[in-house]
Amino acid sequence: MNNRLRVLRAERGWSQAELGGRLDVSRQAVNAIETGKYDPSLPLAFKIARLFGQPIEEIFDDRGHD
Amino acid sequence: MTESDMLFYRSTTGGRSIGRTAIRLLTLVPLVAYPAGALTAAWGDDRGSAILGYGLVLAALACVTVLMGTSIQRIVGEVPDRLDEYELTLRSRAMSAAYTCLSALVLVGIIYFAIGSDKGLWVPDDFDELNGLFWGAFLYATLLPSAFLAWQVDPADLAADG
Numbered sequence: 174m175n176n177r178l179r180v181l182r183a184e185r186g187w188s189q190a191e192l193g194g195r196l197d198v199s200r201q202a203v204n205a206i207e208t209g210k211y212d213p214s215l216p217l218a219f220k221i222a223r224l225f226g227q228p229i230e231e232i233f234d235d236r237g238h239d
Numbered sequence: 240m241t242e243s244d245m246l247f248y249r250s251t252t253g254g255r256s257i258g259r260t261a262i263r264l265l266t267l268v269p270l271v272a273y274p275a276g277a278l279t280a281a282w283g284d285d286r287g288s289a290i291l292g293y294g295l296v297l298a299a300l301a302c303v304t305v306l307m308g309t310s311i312q313r314i315v316g317e318v319p320d321r322l323d324e325y326e327l328t329l330r331s332r333a334m335s336a337a338y339t340c341l342s343a344l345v346l347v348g349i350i351y352f353a354i355g356s357d358k359g360l361w362v363p364d365d366f367d368e369l370n371g372l373f374w375g376a377f378l379y380a381t382l383l384p385s386a387f388l389a390w391q392v393d394p395a396d397l398a399a400d401g
Contacts, residue, residue, distance in 0.1 A: 201397050202325035210396070211325050 175234045179207040181225050196220055255309045259393055265306045266386035269299035273378055277371040281363070299378070306385060310397040315384045329388060336391075337383035344379065 182192050182203075189207070190200040196217065205211035213221065222229045257265070276295025279288055306312050314326050315333060322330065355362045363369050 198323040199326065202323050204396060205325050208396075211328065214324050217324060 174212045175209065176206065177232050178203070178221065181232065195224055256397065257309050262306075262309060262311055262389045265302045266382060266389045269302045269378060269382060270386060272296070272302070273299040273375055277375055281368050281371060282361070303378070303382065311385050311389050314397070315388060329392060330384070332391060333384045333388035336387040340383055340387070341380060
């Protein structure tokens with residue numbers, strides 16, 4: 174699944190560790206999501222969406238991954 | 240789950256990061272060196288075989304000692320409450336693969352014991368040989384999840400900083 178997490182994080186000037194702290198996950202988890210190696214659970218995806226104040230579908234895009 | 244419930248609890252920190260090749264060797268070498276060493280010591284009837292066999296066993300234990308405290312081992316052995324969903328997913332995947340592999344090894348071992356006893360093949364029968372088999376099984380049960388995890392992910396992605 175593609176996502177805009179790295180862009181959104183960069184816009185706010187946060188490090189992966191800082192974002193991980195705000196989401197209560199490890200830096201490794203943030204890195205895995207940003208690089209597309211791991212798709213977050215629905216609760217974590219909602220948490221990310223709330224943190225950035227955007228709908229989930231604005232951050233995550235599953236087109237081409239059916 | 241509390242810390243006292245964890246049989247293989249190892250670390251509360253992020254774990255030490257080691258390079259990909261090194262961590263894979265640290266998991267692979269013991270899985271090869273221990274059975275090779277134990278069988279060499281059991282089958283050999285001279286002093287040289289015993290020294291070589293126990294040397295290989297010691298090399299296996301040395302690798303396991305270095306592996307403890309690494310980020311890979313932390314994911315396998317840490318209290319679940321202290322892992323996030325990504326780490327738990329990695330752990331679950333590694334445990335599942337290790338269970339399948341261990342089950343297959345146990346099945347092959349049982350079949351060998353059944354056939355070997357009838358056909359006169361070597362099977363462990365004294366205390367030293369059975370003791371070696373026990374610790375080998377223990378080593379495989381504890382190390383296989385780490386080994387699968389080391390080959391499934393790039394350890395650099397699990398580094399505490401970066």
